[in-house]
Amino acid sequence: xxLSIKDQIGPRCIIKEDGQKIYDEIYGSLKNDETVTLDFNGxxxxxxxxxxxxxxxxxxxxxxxxxxxLLQIEHLNETGKxxxxxxxxxxxxxxxxxxxxxxxxxxxxxQAREAG
Amino acid sequence: xxxxxxxxLTLNDGVWDFQQLFNIWSQVNDYFEDVRFDFSGCHFLRPNxxxxxxxxxxxxxxxxxxxxxDWGTLHNIRVMTNICQNxxxxxxxxxxxxxxxNSIPYREDKTLDMNGIMDYxxxxxxxxxxxxxxxxxxxxxxxxxxxxYNNAFEHSGSDIGVFSCGQHFWxxxxxxxxxxxxxxxxxxNVRTFLRQYADEVLVSKLSGAxxxxxxxxxxNSTCMGGVARGLGLDLLKEFVRINQGKLEVYSNxxxxxIDKDGERYENRDISFExxxxxxxxxxxxxxYRFRDESEAPF
Numbered sequence: 001x002x003l004s005i006k007d008q009i010g011p012r013c014i015i016k017e018d019g020q021k022i023y024d025e026i027y028g029s030l031k032n033d034e035t036v037t038l039d040f041n042g043x044x045x046x047x048x049x050x051x052x053x054x055x056x057x058x059x060x061x062x063x064x065x066x067x068x069x070l071l072q073i074e075h076l077n078e079t080g081k082x083x084x085x086x087x088x089x090x091x092x093x094x095x096x097x098x099x100x101x102x103x104x105x106x107x108x109x110x111q112a113r114e115a116g
Numbered sequence: 117x118x119x120x121x122x123x124x125l126t127l128n129d130g131v132w133d134f135q136q137l138f139n140i141w142s143q144v145n146d147y148f149e150d151v152r153f154d155f156s157g158c159h160f161l162r163p164n165x166x167x168x169x170x171x172x173x174x175x176x177x178x179x180x181x182x183x184x185x186d187w188g189t190l191h192n193i194r195v196m197t198n199i200c201q202n203x204x205x206x207x208x209x210x211x212x213x214x215x216x217x218n219s220i221p222y223r224e225d226k227t228l229d230m231n232g233i234m235d236y237x238x239x240x241x242x243x244x245x246x247x248x249x250x251x252x253x254x255x256x257x258x259x260x261x262x263x264x265y266n267n268a269f270e271h272s273g274s275d276i277g278v279f280s281c282g283q284h285f286w287x288x289x290x291x292x293x294x295x296x297x298x299x300x301x302x303x304x305n306v307r308t309f310l311r312q313y314a315d316e317v318l319v320s321k322l323s324g325a326x327x328x329x330x331x332x333x334x335x336n337s338t339c340m341g342g343v344a345r346g347l348g349l350d351l352l353k354e355f356v357r358i359n360q361g362k363l364e365v366y367s368n369x370x371x372x373x374i375d376k377d378g379e380r381y382e383n384r385d386i387s388f389e390x391x392x393x394x395x396x397x398x399x400x401x402x403x404y405r406f407r408d409e410s411e412a413p414f
Contacts, residue, residue: 014234015266045259047262047263047348048345048348049348052343052344052345057343057344060343077252079255079259083351086350086351090334101313104319107326108318108326111326
C-alpha cells in the first residue's frame with residue numbers, strides 16, 4: 001500500500017484530525033503485517049499533532065520494531081523526520097497508566113527542596 | 117452607566133510590563149460594565165501588550181461589557197502608526213484599515229484556523245524578509261510556532277479564542293511573536309488533571325512554577341485518550357535553544373523562561389487566568405540554516 005500524503009491531506013501535515021485520517025487508512029494493513037509506504041513528496045510543513053495521531057498512536061498496538069520494518073517513509077524532509085523521530089520515541093515510552101500519585105509526591109519533594 | 121477608565125502606560129515586554137498587563141486584567145476581570153482605555157501615558161506598546169489588550173477587550177465584550185479604546189488620547193505618533201499598520205487600531209474602532217508595511221498584523225482566532233494561522237506565520241511573520249531563510253527553513257520555523265497555537269486551542273478552554281501579534285525590531289535585529297489566551301492557564305490545567313489521580317490536598321500545594329515545569333517536560337500532557345502527546349513545548353524549547361532566542365510563558369501565577377542560560381521556572385505575585393507565550397528570535401542568518409545549507413554547525 002502506498003499513500004501520497006499530499007493527495008490525501010495537502011502540503012501541510014499539522015493537525016491531529018489529518019493525522020487520524022492517515023492512521024485510519026494504514027492501521028489495518030500494518031496490523032496485517034503488510035508494508036505501507038507514506039510518500040511525503042510535496043508536503044512542506046509539519047507539526048507534532050499530525051504525527052502523534054498518524055504514526056504515534058500506531059505504537060499502542062504495534063511494536064516499534066515491527067512498525068519500523070513495515071512503515072516506509074519517502075521524501076520526508078529533515079524537519080519532518082525530526083518530528084517523526086520525536087513522536088516515535090515519545091509514543092514508545094508512553095504509558096497510559098503512569099503513577100501520578102508518585103509524580104505529585106516527586107514534584108512536591110522537589111518543590112520543597114528548591115524552597116530551601 | 118459608569119465607565120471605568122484604565123490608564124494604559126508605556127508597555128514593553130519585561131517582567132514589570134507583564135505585571136502591569138495582569139494588573140489591568142484584574143481591574144476589569146470582575147467588572148461587567150463599561151471600560152475605557154486611556155492612552156495618554158503610552159509612548160510604546162509592544163506586541164505582547166497589543167495581543168493582551170485585544171484579547172482582554174474581547175473578554176470584556178464576551179461578558180456583555182463594552183470597551184472603548186480612546187484613540188484620541190494616544191498622542192504618540194509612532195505608536196499610533198504602528199497599531200494602525202498592524203490592524204489593531206482598526207479592529208477597535210479607529211477608522212483606518214491595516215496596510216502591508218513593516219509590521220506584523222494583530223490577529224484574532226476564535227477557532228483553530230490551520231491555514232489562516234500557518235499563512236500568517238509563514239508569510240507575515242518569519243517569511244517577511246526580516247531574515248533570509250530558505251523556504252524549507254521558513255516552513256520548519258512556522259511549524260514549530262504552530263505548536264503554540266495548538267496548545268492554546270487544545271488546552272486553554274478559552275471561549276473567545278487566541279490573540280497574537282508580532283514585531284520585528286530592526287535595530288536590535290530580533291523578531292517577536294506573542295500569543296495570548298484567557299483560558300484556564302497551564303498550572304490550573306495541570307492541577308485539574310493530576311487531581312483525577314492524586315490527593316486533592318497534595319495537588320493544590322503544587323506551585324505554578326512546578327506545574328509549568330511538569331508541562332514543559334517531554335511526554336507530559338494533560339490530554340487523555342491514549343495517544344501520546346506532550347511534544348509541543350519540548351519542540352519549541354529545543355528550537356529556541358538552538359537559535360539562541362528566548363521563550364517566556366506567563367500562566368496563572370507561574371513564569372517560565374528558556375534562553376541561552378537554560379530554563380527557569382518561577383512563581384509570581386500577580387496571577388491571571390490565561391497564558392501568554394512570548395517568543396523572541398534572533399535574526400542572525402548564521403543561526404537559521406540547516407546543516408546541509410552551510411558549514412554552520414547545525
